[in-house]
Amino acid sequence: MATDKTFEIPEQIRTFAEKSVEQAKKAVDDFIAATHEAVAKVESSSATVQNGALDLNKKVLSLAEQNLTSAFEHAQKLIHAKDPQELLALQSEFLKAQAASFGEQVRQIGDAAAKTVASITEKATKG
Template identity: 50%
Template sequence: MSMDKTGYEIPEQMRDFAEKSVDQARKAFDDFMGATHKAVSNVEDSASAVQAGAADVNKKALTYAEEHVNAAFKFAQDLVKAGSVEDMMKLQQDYLRGQMEAIGEQAREFSNSATKAVQDAAKAAQKK
């Protein structure tokens, strides 16, 4: 059992249960993402030039969602292993800071991809 300065105790059984729950949820998510990526790849294989831009945007969105869930799982795993409330607070601050940085970068990339998809679709429409 771990105890911090406030006397807060995290029972070992609770820690083990939480870790197993996170691991089970992680496996279920990985299985789901594997099937989703396969479905997206199948759609992309049959997509036309105009649909390819939209497929790229969709794939980016899926990748971003997966990155956020991965970060949340890592945060949950780290939180379960934290030895004190202070450790938990630091983990939360680091997680939130990392998520905000990732969201900013992903928003820029997503905007660029969406703009390119619209431009490619407009070019393809003009050729018809």
């Protein structure tokens, strides 16, 4: 006797998960907004040497924001997975995409850091 087993997430759990993801996303969005505001305040009172550090901070913040957005989009996809195979396929796809972007993000941070160090060194040798 063959049984047809299906993977099904109860609607209450799915609704709870969606609300939890939405609440977490709102909290992160609020944190990002507050961080942008703090960076803007520091930026308005910064000297030339600090500008490079601010640029580096902005780059890191931007990349973190991109990663968080990707993670929340992924969570939304996972919530709507129809079966374990789809869940695993989504997870595999997400991990591959994250691994691919990691190298580019490291390069961007390295470039921004090098620019910052060069700016500070230039300012120190002129001053």
